Amino acid sequence: MSNVGIVIVSHSPDVAKGAADMVRQMVGTGVPLAWTGGNPDGGLGTSVEGILGAIDAAWSEAGVAILVDLGGAETNSEMAIEMLPDERRSRVVICDAPVVEGAVMAATEAWGGSDLATVKHTAEELNERPE
Amino acid sequence: MDISTARHVVEAIAHRVVAHADELTALDQAVGDGDHGLNMKRGFDTVLAELDMLAAGSVPGLFNGVGKTLVMRVGGASGPLYGTLFMQLGKSWPAAPDARSIAACCRAAVDAMAARGKSHAGQKTMLDVLLPAVAQLEAGTDLAQLRRLAGEWAQATVPMLAERGRASFLKERSIGHLDPGARSSQLMIEAVCDALEAR
Amino acid sequence: MNNGTMVEDSVLLLHAAGLHARPAVTLTKLAKTFSARVQIAAAATGPWVDAKSVVKVMGMKTPARTQLYVRAEGDDAAAAVAAVVKLVNDDFIGGPE
Numbered sequence: 001m002s003n004v005g006i007v008i009v010s011h012s013p014d015v016a017k018g019a020a021d022m023v024r025q026m027v028g029t030g031v032p033l034a035w036t037g038g039n040p041d042g043g044l045g046t047s048v049e050g051i052l053g054a055i056d057a058a059w060s061e062a063g064v065a066i067l068v069d070l071g072g073a074e075t076n077s078e079m080a081i082e083m084l085p086d087e088r089r090s091r092v093v094i095c096d097a098p099v100v101e102g103a104v105m106a107a108t109e110a111w112g113g114s115d116l117a118t119v120k121h122t123a124e125e126l127n128e129r130p131e
Numbered sequence: 132m133d134i135s136t137a138r139h140v141v142e143a144i145a146h147r148v149v150a151h152a153d154e155l156t157a158l159d160q161a162v163g164d165g166d167h168g169l170n171m172k173r174g175f176d177t178v179l180a181e182l183d184m185l186a187a188g189s190v191p192g193l194f195n196g197v198g199k200t201l202v203m204r205v206g207g208a209s210g211p212l213y214g215t216l217f218m219q220l221g222k223s224w225p226a227a228p229d230a231r232s233i234a235a236c237c238r239a240a241v242d243a244m245a246a247r248g249k250s251h252a253g254q255k256t257m258l259d260v261l262l263p264a265v266a267q268l269e270a271g272t273d274l275a276q277l278r279r280l281a282g283e284w285a286q287a288t289v290p291m292l293a294e295r296g297r298a299s300f301l302k303e304r305s306i307g308h309l310d311p312g313a314r315s316s317q318l319m320i321e322a323v324c325d326a327l328e329a330r
Numbered sequence: 331m332n333n334g335t336m337v338e339d340s341v342l343l344l345h346a347a348g349l350h351a352r353p354a355v356t357l358t359k360l361a362k363t364f365s366a367r368v369q370i371a372a373a374a375t376g377p378w379v380d381a382k383s384v385v386k387v388m389g390m391k392t393p394a395r396t397q398l399y400v401r402a403e404g405d406d407a408a409a410a411v412a413a414v415v416k417l418v419n420d421d422f423i424g425g426p427e
Contacts, residue, residue: 026352026355026356027355028359028427029427030427039170039173039207040173040203040204040206041173041206043169043206044164044166045206045207046206046207047203048202048203048211049203070297071208071296071297072206072207072208075208075210075211075247076208076210078247079202079210079214079215104384105384105385105388108355108358108359108384111359111362112358112362112382113362122383122384122385125383125385
């Protein structure tokens with residue numbers, strides 16, 4: 001599948017799975033999608049190993065857009081990207097967007113076949129909107 | 132520093148952090164999400180469990196391995212931060228270590244950690260202990276002095292306003308609390324000083 | 331190729347939640363299947379938003395029982411407008427998978 005893949009990373013596995021469920025229901029199955037949440041012991045937090053697994057599960061030649069919730073999720077996602085093989089590293093981005101809404105927007109954009117930069121930009125429009 | 136000394140230092144750091152896990156958790160409950168102690172304990176328990184394997188090769192290999200273990204096991208925000216610190220120590224470890232080259236290596240490691248966290252001094256973080264510690268090493272210091280100063284630097288975070296991490300969400304309410312990351316950094320420095328003094 | 335002809339229509343938005351969340355995503359997905367430039371508005375005079383932009387469509391917050399205005403220009407403009415109108419009339423069921 002050549003649509004950009006979406007990865008959801010939350011401190012909570014319930015939030016990550018729930019966000020993924022919402023994306024599936026609203027956008028359908030036409031976008032590679034994976035989620036991860038929880039620290040290595042399964043408590044609240046994030047795990048580099050989990051993120052690497054999710055990137056692999058949602059991998060697309062068009063690249064992967066990662067949605068994160070709070071601080072540690074972003075830092076651990078950055079670590080995970082650095083640990084990817086060379087040929088994949090440049091095709092994974094982290095979006096500066098709220099995790100649930102950003103995932104829905106990014107997945108909708110990806111469904112339409114948009115490239116990685118456009119998918120990231122669409123998710124980040126949420127943080128630009130005037131109140 | 133040979134591999135046996137390096138192993139001894141790593142072991143001391145790990146034991147010290149694990150022993151203070153409850154304290155770190157309590158500090159983190161005041162300003163963060165209460166998991167700093169748990170996370171660090173998980174990471175360093177794994178380091179201790181795998182120490183034979185990690186210390187089976189070279190000094191740079193040991194530090195790099197400790198860093199990777201922390202990245203994979205700590206979780207939270209401190210995993211990538213301390214992980215990067217140790218991984219960079221491994222990457223930058225000098226071929227012929229002396230006081231000056233070790234200080235330069237530590238500088239590279241702390242700078243890498245600062246870049247990872249997109250932080251600098253004065254934001255009420257680990258850097259408020261580690262950056263002055265590196266400056267002290269570069270200027271040439273004795274271990275007793277470094278150990279004493281580490282305590283002062285950690286204490287100095289109490290009146291600071293948090294600008295990084297979960298504590299930054301508290302804004303003014305973060306003032307009056309010792310930063311948990313600063314405390315764990317202080318503990319590590321104490322452990323290093325104690326371990327080297329004993330050799 | 332833009333043939334310069336604007337096709338317009340309007341349809342009563344009866345969907346219970348208005349043009350919100352899932353309907354917005356469905357409408358955006360449908361608009362993206364056409365090459366024409368497609369826009370929608372909550373009033374005949376606009377402001378017109380790009381129907382292919384999910385953030386903008388969701389940002390419209392169009393309540394139920396309002397008239398939704400649709401316009402498009404380009405090769406398949408007529409088909410695009412007809413499809414959007416049909417989707418709204420079908421209560422957003424039957425959009426692209």
